[in-house]
Amino acid sequence: MSEFDRFAASDILILLGGTVLILCTLFLFYAFIAGFKNKKTKVNRDLLLLEDLRALRD
């Protein structure tokens, strides 16, 4: 393998790795934000359920 070939191979590896890493980072941001949003929604849904049941009682 010539020096040029070795350089091209590592170049492709870096580009590919970098692209995948960026995509992975974006997914992780999405996953964390979705998880935190879900936690908030869960508390609100608890309270909504309670409100509905209280409305049935009153």
Place this chain on the structure above:
Amino acid sequence: MPDDLDVGEERKVANLPMLPVSKGEIVPYRENALILATEDEIADLLASLPPDKKRKAIRRINREIRHLRSSAENGHLMGNVSIAVGGLGSAIGASGLLAVVAPSVAVTIALVSVTVGGFFVAAGGFAAAIFLGRNRISELEKAQHLEDLAKENSNE
């Protein structure tokens, strides 16, 4: 605030329905304290309802159970993808270790960046998987508690 109150009472006394309790915790996690307190209230409310309204309440609770289970399923899927992302990050991080045989300084720097980035993504992926997994477990537990409550009350 007195220290000998249980979780639900403490929340009521503090008049903070949106916030988890911070003192005298009986259960290990704050979010579970909130969930348990709410479930106690739901049980009390169900017990106080007449039979016809109780059926309506049980239908509403069943809707909540379905929502919780489908949300847990989504969390399961996201958790699996997070684990895959973690694995991919580890692999990319490890491949960046080829920096030791890089042909030039520029390539060495780039490969070292890939290694660092890869291992960061791996850590993030596994952390996200743990976080989503804990969310999922609390959702499934809650759905189970609500199902038990609904069953108890529909048998009466």
